[in-house]
Amino acid sequence: MTTMTGLGRAGARLLGGAALAVALSFGGATGMAEAKDKFVFANSSAYDTLDPHAIFDVGRVASRLNLYDGLMRWLDNPPVLEPWLAESYTISDDGLTYTFVLREGATFHDGSAIEASDVVYSIERILALKKGAFSLFADVIEPGSTKAPDARTVVFTLTKPSAIFLATVPEIHVVNEELVRANEVDGDWGGAWLSQNGAGSGSFELTRYDPAIGFQAKRFEDHFMGWGEKYFDEIEFRTVVEINSRVLGLLNGDFHGTDGYLPQDQVKRLRESDEVAVDEQESMRIFYSIIHNGREPFDDVNLRKAISYAFDYNAFIEDILSGSVARNPVPLPNNIWGAPAGVEGYTYDLEKAKEYLAKVEGEIPEITLGALAGYGQTEQAAALLQNGLNKIGVKTKIVAEPWAVASAKMRDEQQMYDLLFLWRSTYYADPNNWVGEMYACDQVGARNNSWYCDPEVDKLLMAARVETDQDKRAAAYEAAAKKVMDDAAGVFVYNTKWFGPFNKSVKGVRFSPIGNGQEMRWAYFE
Amino acid sequence: MRTLVLIVNRLLWFVPTLIGLMVITFTISHIIPADPVAFFAGENATPEQIAALRAEYGFDQPIHVQLWRYFIGVLQGDFGVSLYTQRPIADDLVSRLPATMELTIMAVLVSAVLGIPLGVIAAVYRNSPLDHVLRILTVSGLAIASFWLAILFQLFFAMELGWTPLQGRIDGWGPDKITGFFLIDSVLGDDWESFWSALSHMILPVATLAFPAMATIVRFTRAGVLDAINSNYVLYEQAMGFPRRVIVWKFVLRNALIGTVTQIGLIFGILIAGAVVVEAVFDWPGLGLYAVQSILNSDYNAIMGFTLVSGAIFIVVNLLVDIAHGLIDPRAAG
Numbered sequence: 001m002t003t004m005t006g007l008g009r010a011g012a013r014l015l016g017g018a019a020l021a022v023a024l025s026f027g028g029a030t031g032m033a034e035a036k037d038k039f040v041f042a043n044s045s046a047y048d049t050l051d052p053h054a055i056f057d058v059g060r061v062a063s064r065l066n067l068y069d070g071l072m073r074w075l076d077n078p079p080v081l082e083p084w085l086a087e088s089y090t091i092s093d094d095g096l097t098y099t100f101v102l103r104e105g106a107t108f109h110d111g112s113a114i115e116a117s118d119v120v121y122s123i124e125r126i127l128a129l130k131k132g133a134f135s136l137f138a139d140v141i142e143p144g145s146t147k148a149p150d151a152r153t154v155v156f157t158l159t160k161p162s163a164i165f166l167a168t169v170p171e172i173h174v175v176n177e178e179l180v181r182a183n184e185v186d187g188d189w190g191g192a193w194l195s196q197n198g199a200g201s202g203s204f205e206l207t208r209y210d211p212a213i214g215f216q217a218k219r220f221e222d223h224f225m226g227w228g229e230k231y232f233d234e235i236e237f238r239t240v241v242e243i244n245s246r247v248l249g250l251l252n253g254d255f256h257g258t259d260g261y262l263p264q265d266q267v268k269r270l271r272e273s274d275e276v277a278v279d280e281q282e283s284m285r286i287f288y289s290i291i292h293n294g295r296e297p298f299d300d301v302n303l304r305k306a307i308s309y310a311f312d313y314n315a316f317i318e319d320i321l322s323g324s325v326a327r328n329p330v331p332l333p334n335n336i337w338g339a340p341a342g343v344e345g346y347t348y349d350l351e352k353a354k355e356y357l358a359k360v361e362g363e364i365p366e367i368t369l370g371a372l373a374g375y376g377q378t379e380q381a382a383a384l385l386q387n388g389l390n391k392i393g394v395k396t397k398i399v400a401e402p403w404a405v406a407s408a409k410m411r412d413e414q415q416m417y418d419l420l421f422l423w424r425s426t427y428y429a430d431p432n433n434w435v436g437e438m439y440a441c442d443q444v445g446a447r448n449n450s451w452y453c454d455p456e457v458d459k460l461l462m463a464a465r466v467e468t469d470q471d472k473r474a475a476a477y478e479a480a481a482k483k484v485m486d487d488a489a490g491v492f493v494y495n496t497k498w499f500g501p502f503n504k505s506v507k508g509v510r511f512s513p514i515g516n517g518q519e520m521r522w523a524y525f526e
Numbered sequence: 527m528r529t530l531v532l533i534v535n536r537l538l539w540f541v542p543t544l545i546g547l548m549v550i551t552f553t554i555s556h557i558i559p560a561d562p563v564a565f566f567a568g569e570n571a572t573p574e575q576i577a578a579l580r581a582e583y584g585f586d587q588p589i590h591v592q593l594w595r596y597f598i599g600v601l602q603g604d605f606g607v608s609l610y611t612q613r614p615i616a617d618d619l620v621s622r623l624p625a626t627m628e629l630t631i632m633a634v635l636v637s638a639v640l641g642i643p644l645g646v647i648a649a650v651y652r653n654s655p656l657d658h659v660l661r662i663l664t665v666s667g668l669a670i671a672s673f674w675l676a677i678l679f680q681l682f683f684a685m686e687l688g689w690t691p692l693q694g695r696i697d698g699w700g701p702d703k704i705t706g707f708f709l710i711d712s713v714l715g716d717d718w719e720s721f722w723s724a725l726s727h728m729i730l731p732v733a734t735l736a737f738p739a740m741a742t743i744v745r746f747t748r749a750g751v752l753d754a755i756n757s758n759y760v761l762y763e764q765a766m767g768f769p770r771r772v773i774v775w776k777f778v779l780r781n782a783l784i785g786t787v788t789q790i791g792l793i794f795g796i797l798i799a800g801a802v803v804v805e806a807v808f809d810w811p812g813l814g815l816y817a818v819q820s821i822l823n824s825d826y827n828a829i830m831g832f833t834l835v836s837g838a839i840f841i842v843v844n845l846l847v848d849i850a851h852g853l854i855d856p857r858a859a860g
Contacts, residue, residue, distance in 0.1 A: 046819050048610040056568055130578045135570045195612040208699055211611050212622055212811030216699070238694075240809045241818065244677055245693050252685055254692055374822075404824035407569065408561030411576075415559070427570055437570075446573055 294451025624706025645747020667741025
């Protein structure tokens with residue numbers, strides 16, 4: 001047997017070369033540059049399109065709010081609806097005609113004047129594309145019905161009175177008709193072009209975009225709302241999918257802000273840092289479990305009540321979530337008008353749960369508790385409920401599936417889980433966004449995924465949709481929310497708090513549950 | 527001539543392999559109970575809106591019709607349109623491919639440059655303390671999950687020591703695009719600031735990808751060298767008085783590398799798959815990150831596009847490996 005020892009010179013050279021390559025690589029690390037005059041935000045969602053009419057999710061709100069304007073805008077918390085591109089508006093007595101007058105002198109980024117025809121084109125584009133916020137307008141605006149009698153007046157004529165129309169107007173982001181039309185291909189309403197270009201008038205003007213990275217924009221000096229004394233000259237929103245990478249990037253100064261719905265251990269980590277300040281506000285995003293009211297035996301209110309009493313709300317909020325959320329016992333966020341005050345809601349009470357369970361007739365099959373894979377809280381909540389139900393002798397199984405799967409099942413009466421934990425976010429700050437859609441009979445299988453249809457509740461909700469007096473609407477929503485809770489149509493757990501983490505040098509961030517603190521026109525570096 | 531026959535033979539298999547891959551991936555992605563259109567349309571979407579979108583993207587057709595349309599489209603170079611980016615899949619893939627290729631090629635180079643000599647050392651000094659250390663290192667490389675290693679590297683080298691950037695591909699938006707490979711483009715554009723920035727951003731993701739790859743190469747090289755070193759021709763060469771270094775690095779290594787080269791080809795494919803995790807952690811805007819987002823969004827066309835491109839790259843790399851194999855060992859070509 002031959003044995004060999006020693007490498008010889010050639011081997012040493014090879015190794016030396018490898019070592020040099022490594023050393024060379026590390027030598028380059030010192031070239032890190034840090035942006036000082038540009039605000040950089042790390043976002044969990046990808047900016048895969050910039051078309052403001054193709055998207056309507058909270059995760060990608062920054063491109064819509066910073067690059068585009070609407071006639072109205074939701075500001076602050078609790079959100080207030082303010083005229084924005086519109087200088088004023090009037091509503092006809094029959095509640096069918098909404099007339100907006102545009103501000104004088106407002107221009108798009110290319111310097112052309114914003115005219116009423118641009119607003120008309122924008123709503124027609126939304127209706128034609130059937131994407132993004134289309135669902136908000138599909139029932140109330142007919143294509144071709146919106147008119148521009150003069151350059152500054154826009155008239156919307158609704159097909160039926162709608163008390164929530166005004167609340168949804170901010171989602172009509174106004175695009176530059178001439179510019180978009182010039183880039184239309186095969187009747188696509190400029191979709192391909194607008195997905196990666198800007199045609200707006202927003203506070204910031206798009207300068208760079210890469211769907212794999214994010215977007216960069218510079219301040220639009222001529223914005224019709226003017227500017228304060230301090231502002232960012234440039235903003236950049238980057239996609240960083242990993243939570244840990246977003247947090248580390250914020251800690252070492254790569255980013256100046258990130259999303260405000262991080263897990264509590266990460267929020268704690270950020271709070272302990274000298275570099276980061278965490279702004280805490282109660283948002284409008286409720287966490288609850290849908291119960292399939294249309295399926296036996298869940299159509300029995302006694303079983304639903306037994307389930308509601310078997311969930312340990314206190315343990316979930318205080319122990320699992322470290323008290324970082326607010327108990328919210330009804331299908332409306334605590335902090336919106338129309339939410340009933342002083343309602344205690346269900347508590348964790350196994351004796352009562354057993355009591356109601358005893359009233360249920362027939363066998364109770366194994367209950368499927370749905371959760372969203374990758375969203376730990378939904379799985380933890382399902383496990384906690386499973387524990388409670390086990391103690392009262394109800395068998396359960398937890399099924400955690402990706403949102404893409406769950407969102408498909410939610411629309412199918414047969415495939416829908418018996419229960420499913422999830423959140424309901426703010427798309428527009430009106431009670432209709434929650435109880436009004438979640439439990440209305442005309443939304444069954446669409447936005448009502450509980451198959452709950454109660455004539456009394458429905459009457460209240462339908463009346464509130466057309467009533468223009470807010471006090472009367474508030475009374476209707478209060479009554480409806482209480483009734484839904486009494487019927488235990490779902491397990492209502494908490495309202496989210498927003499923990500907006502920003503570099504300490506960033507000041508002036510204005511949080512609104514719609515914008516999630518990502519509209520940057522008021523923020524600046526100190 | 528034999529090499530040419532080998533290439534033609536492999537190329538003939540290229541098409542049916544890709545078709546098989548396409549059919550399997552298409553079927554799997556379309557039979558899972560997800561509804562990409564409902565997901566894309568959002569929780570506020572009306573049934574009418576979903577139905578319209580489903581028709582627009584052809585998802586209302588039976589699966590075999592969809593597959594046939596997709597097949598015809600791919601033959602014409604049309605991979606469909608992404609639900610999310612609203613752009614042709616081919617454009618998305620082409621824009622992201624250089625980032626992944628740059629990362630993967632660097633990882634293969636680093637793992638080979640370090641792995642082969644270390645494998646030789648391990649064999650030459652077998653059962654010595656050095657060999658044991660290398661064994662621990664290589665077993666660790668194979669055992670440690672890449673996402674964990676990535677985070678560990680970030681915490682230590684970027685956060686604790688501050689030696690490397692934490693994430694991203696470059697400071698800012700990169701040099702003017704010529705090839706899409708930042709290192710090459712910055713050299714061509716004489717932009718050395720971008721070059722160093724791109725190189726420094728590469729260190730941690732390349733190290734994360736290269737570590738397990740290097741472990742494999744060390745193990746295979748060690749085994750190959752040990753096998754060759756015990757051959758009679760080595761004994762003969764020793765008797766002929768060849769210097770030890772010449773025997774190891776010229777004769778033994780060439781024979782030992784046959785298995786290693788095959789492994790490098792396989793590693794290249796594995797690294798492209800591994801890039802899915804590494805790109806997500808390091809926010810590297812390549813195909814892996816695109817695949818992660820596409821899977822999370824159930825964006826069928828994007829998933830299919832990624833799979834086909836990855837498959838094609840894997841096949842091409844293995845073809846190159848076969849050719850290299852033939853060059854190193856002429857018997858293999860025959």
